[in-house]
Amino acid sequence: MKNLNAFLSEVENHIDNNGFDDVLDLIPWFENLQMSDWESMIQYENGQPVNTTIYQSNEFRIIIICWAGKQQSSVHGHSEGGGLIKVLKGQLEETRFHPIDRNVVGDFKYCEGAMTYIHDMIALHQVKNPDPHPSFSLHVYTKRT
Numbered sequence: 464m465k466n467l468n469a470f471l472s473e474v475e476n477h478i479d480n481n482g483f484d485d486v487l488d489l490i491p492w493f494e495n496l497q498m499s500d501w502e503s504m505i506q507y508e509n510g511q512p513v514n515t516t517i518y519q520s521n522e523f524r525i526i527i528i529c530w531a532g533k534q535q536s537s538v539h540g541h542s543e544g545g546g547l548i549k550v551l552k553g554q555l556e557e558t559r560f561h562p563i564d565r566n567v568v569g570d571f572k573y574c575e576g577a578m579t580y581i582h583d584m585i586a587l588h589q590v591k592n593p594d595p596h597p598s599f600s601l602h603v604y605t606k607r608t
C-alpha cells in the first residue's frame with residue numbers, strides 16, 4: 464500500500480511516460496492507495512465537513528466527498544475520462560441508469576474500502592449514503608469532468 468504522495472509521484476511519472484486517456488489508467492495505483500490520513504485533509508465550513516479537493520493537475524483531480532446521513536446525489540454522468548470512487552468511511556449505494564434510455568441497469572452497495580469506476584459510456588448514476596451518519600468517499604476524475 465502507498466500513501467498519497469507515493470501515489471501521486473508514481474502516477475505523474477506514468478503520465479509523463481505514457482500519456483493519459485482515462486482514469487482507468489490509474490486503477491492499479493488507486494487500488495493500492497492507502498489514505499490513512501484523509502481525515503486531516505478534510506476542510507470544514509460552519510463546523511461541517513465539506514467536499515475537499517486534495518489534488519489537482521492538468522490531467523486529473525482527487526476529491527474527498529462528504530455525504531451527510533441519507534444524502535443522495537442527482538442522477539448524473541461522468542463524461543470523457545470517467546471517475547473512480549473508493550469508500551473511505553461508512554458505505555454508499557449506487558443506482559446505475561442506461562446512458563440513453565435511462566432505465567435502471569443495476570443497484571450496488573459499496574462498503575468501506577470498496578471501489579468502482581463510472582463512465583458515461585457505461586451508465587449514468589445516482590449515489591446515496593444509506594446510513595443516518597456521515598460517509599466519506601475518495602474520487603478521482605479527469606480534470607475535464
Ligand SMILES: [Fe+2]
Pocket residue numbers: 539540541546581588590
Ligand atoms: Fe458521480
